[in-house]
Amino acid sequence: MPDSATQNSGATRAELAAADGPPALRFPYDATALTEHPLRTERLVLRPLEASDAADVYEYQRIPEVLRYLPWPERDRTEGYAHTAKRAAGRLLVVDDDFVVLAAELPGTRSVDDPRRDRVIGDFMIRVSSAKHAQLELGWVLHPDFQGLGYAAEAAGAVLDFVFETLNPHRVQAFLDARNAASAALCERLGMRREATILEEEYNDGEWQDTAIYGVLRREWAARRGTAGS
Ligand SMILES: CC(C)(COP(=O)(O)OP(=O)(O)OC[C@H]1O[C@@H](n2cnc3c(N)ncnc32)[C@H](O)[C@@H]1OP(=O)(O)O)[C@@H](O)C(=O)NCCC(=O)NCCS
Incomplete structure (x- = not known):
């Protein structure tokens, strides 16, 4: 992906940015729609997280x-279930920090507490970083038993496509602990660029931690997809 001031067309980045026009998020967005019509990938179903997913989530949360x-502390089961209920409450995207978490179900596997349901093997968050500037954030977590199989890339790719197609952000970003190589590789697989490393931004578990910021612009995502940009 070209990331210099001049891109393939010969236009400067400023010219390309100007051509993109002003922020135009399609808000408000009510993610309840995804309960009725989930995102489907080759192997996964992505729909809003529910409080009743807590047992499956706890399998990786613990x-x-x-x-x-x-940035999650260790939680006992009660705390973990409460945390999932809180995360499952996100539906409406309107203002900064609004979020929705999408549960990734793997058809053919059984939920740990209800064999009639497919298991939730991970979840994918969409958060509003800046409604004013049309900036959204993604986050992800997958149960280790299902890592290394391309599920995260498959789900996050579908979420990224959904976000750009449906919500129309100008840019999508992800914040990572800079040591998180698996998450960095996922960002790169998605076509995101490492844009910054913030030194010693947080003090966690007895040490100062650097944060990496990855981002992708709408036109870059569109170019990768071979689509028109809007
Ligand atoms: C970050 C995280 C979601 C990445 O999961 P992942 O399974 O490594 O990611 P991917 O889906 O991209 O899988 C990539 C791996 O699957 C392999 N793979 C196997 N089949 C594949 C397929 N069909 N398609 C793509 N990759 C496939 C790839 O080769 C790659 O292997 P490698 O890691 O040995 O290079 C996971 O590490 C995680 O949940 N970590 C804990 C929580 C966390 O830190 N979250 C991020 C906070 S910012």
């Missing part, structure tokens, strides 16, 4: 390896 680079 694993230290999963928490390592997430």
